[in-house]
Amino acid sequence: MEKKIGFHEYKIFVTELVNIYDSYLSVRGDYNDGINISLLDKKIKNIVDNVFYVAIAGEVKAGKSTFINSLLREEILPADVLQATSSIIEVFYSKRPFLKITYASGRVEEIEEESKKIFKERLKEVAAIPDEYRDIPTSLIDYWLLDHGEIPEVNDEFIRYLEEKSNLDNLSSQVDKIRSYLQKRNLDNITTRIELGYPFRVGLENIRFLDMPGVNAVGGVYDIAFSYLDMSNAILFIHPIKPVESESFKNFVSTIIPKKNKDMVFLVLTHAGVYLEEKDRLLNEARRIYANLIPPNRIFTVDSILKLIHEDLMRGKKLEDIKKDKAKRKWVAFVLDLADELGMPPEKAFLEFSGFKELLPALENFLIEAPILELRNIAQTIHTGYEELERMLNEHLSLLLVRQKDLERFEEEVKQRIDGYKRLRAEAYFILEEAEINFKGLNSPFEKALQEFKSKYQEFIINSRNIEELRKHYRDAEDELDEIIGKSLSTISSFFRERLKVLGESLNKEYKVTIPKVDFAILEESTKKKLKEKEERDALGRAWSFLLPWRWLKLKELFKFKKESASTLEKKLLQELKGAAITQISNVLDKIRDEIFKALDYYKGQVRQILKEREAQIERLKLEIKTAEALELEILQTEKKLTMIQREKERLNRFLENLNVT
């Protein structure tokens, strides 16, 4: 049966793999076993530095901050205020506590080594909506300022624009308030990024929680938030358990976020404690309502307050003290009654009824699924490297042994191998040419896939009804292109792998030569990486990989309409963006085609190069003059190396076996 593993076990696997890799490097030395070491190095580094991004989304007042606090086991985010920030709050583990706030003007404010209370107060100041502005769409106004950099004229058109985008009525009666708010806002006090590092309790070192600004009533999100969702490893959509039906969630999943992100959404129904008796019925109802959007095992019911009380108790806080907190008081009495009835210790009862016991393991398991796969791939690559090393060393050893016994036979065997490699090179030419015929030109599957892709997305983009839909199509197009690239590269790899194998087998008997290993899997990866590299920056910069071209398109077009009124701007911007997106996609396709062909040339080059290298090696062996002692020493060293490889391979097999039962 499959064993579910968590972060703790995952970290042990990572440490073990790093050890295995270090041994591999020392055994391998300078031998060319066809493995691209610099790429493998990067993969190991990525695994060690891996950070999991968990985005917490949901409507304003859905209980996101309390939920994050209960995950963090610390009440550090202000939960009793209406969050108004246009930026994302990133919360993560840091030995040194700090709060860093970046403003739209570029100004950065940093508070270091302070208490939790001070951080909470400052967050409250920058992220909460002042009471007097609670009834106007402050975030939307901030976004306008962020996009345009100047204060708009508050006329009927601007009001209509705000009403339409925020779903709020009667904003015309709030004109003075909107003006007064605008007077106070400028790029120097609008936050764009808030980072909170804190020494949370163990277990959260690799997670970055992203507290997203509330989605609007129709599930829409602003570009920056969209970009963060895009880079997340899991998205938790928070929604109160009653009423269980949420239009914003439906729209968020079905039309706002890209296809790729749909597979990482969890629906977390909060305030379950209030409806404890109805909880199971409501959960089943949610599973039925959202059956087409999300699998049933990714819908959970939780109560964040109950979890926080559980944490208080675990920290040794007395029930009397907990009761002093108004938000917790009634729950203490209620759950204690239930615990009494069921004969459960209080701390266990609070955790049990909080629902987190089910959610957390499911989330951990989901997050490490992909990295576990990567660990397996790395281990298999190392295994392939060892097998090739073993084969090369055995071939070398057999020649050394022949040389030791019979010099004449040795020279004959070397000549036979050299002829074999010459033949191999001539025959390999047919395979390289066949590759060109299969993968280039009108009739290649790659060209057909590109043509289909282009027609499909040209149609989608032209027919987009609004900017959000266009943005989603644009992002989906990027993902689909990644798939096309992946599929094409893997077809090219399998073609070479299979054809070279057949050729090698046919010449092996006659000439005793084998086709050297070319690690196509690694080649595939490096080409994919190369294609993406232009958009990648540091780990966090990945958040912007999608946003960069999109932002560029948008800013370029926005600039043209800077002086336009709000309502016409969006229509015109949509039209302009369509044009820009079509041009952009067409340019990208041309680049992708060129890069895939470069990759094909690179593959061909690698095959030619390795064949040449092997032939040269045999030639060198023939010319080397060796004393009997030197020959004996070399034989001993080779045998020793082969024994080490055997041992390491066994260790690797054990590692893979353990990984496979997870």
Added chain:
Amino acid sequence: MLPKEKIEEIERKILEDLNSQLAVVKSEVNFFIDKDLNLYFLREFIKSYTPKLLEKKAEILLDTLLNYLMSALLEVIRDKDISVKQSVVQADIRERVKAWALGKNNAFNPTKLELKEDEEILERLKEVAPGLLVAIGGAAAAVIVSDNILTKLVPGLSTLAGSAYIIKQFRERVQRLKRIWKKNVENYLDINKKLLHSWLTSVIEKFHKEVANL
């Protein structure tokens, strides 16, 4: 080394490919012309996109042609002696012919696409704008770029005398302009088809010569 019949078959196949690809280009460009995009963007886009598309198609057709030729050559030498194979390997004909075909003196360069009628008609469209300016005030700038936006403004304009006539006239002019553009593109593709065909034929000749030198 390559039989005459084989070469003729390849010439036929590549001509079919050329026809089908130019039909694809035409339908793609017409697809955009039919859509409600900003007219100025559309004009510039077609002028730059169509030649670029042709250039890309030319490269793909070149690879396709070399595939046909190389398949035929490989077929001929498959059962030949290793020394013959080695001479083909060394000659690296595909790369040599490709480099020649894409070289500065021989490369296919699409002609410039002129959308001759557009300036005049766009000028006339501008003449309509002041009339609309009176009718719909600040939103006038919007109508010049999109007939879709114009449609959305119709209900607001319906009470204004004469505005329906202006909109109708405007729409007809846009449609007429688009029809002219389609014709321009068609003529342009006809001219370039001939150029492309002659370029591809010269590649076949070059390949043939290279093989003969083996």
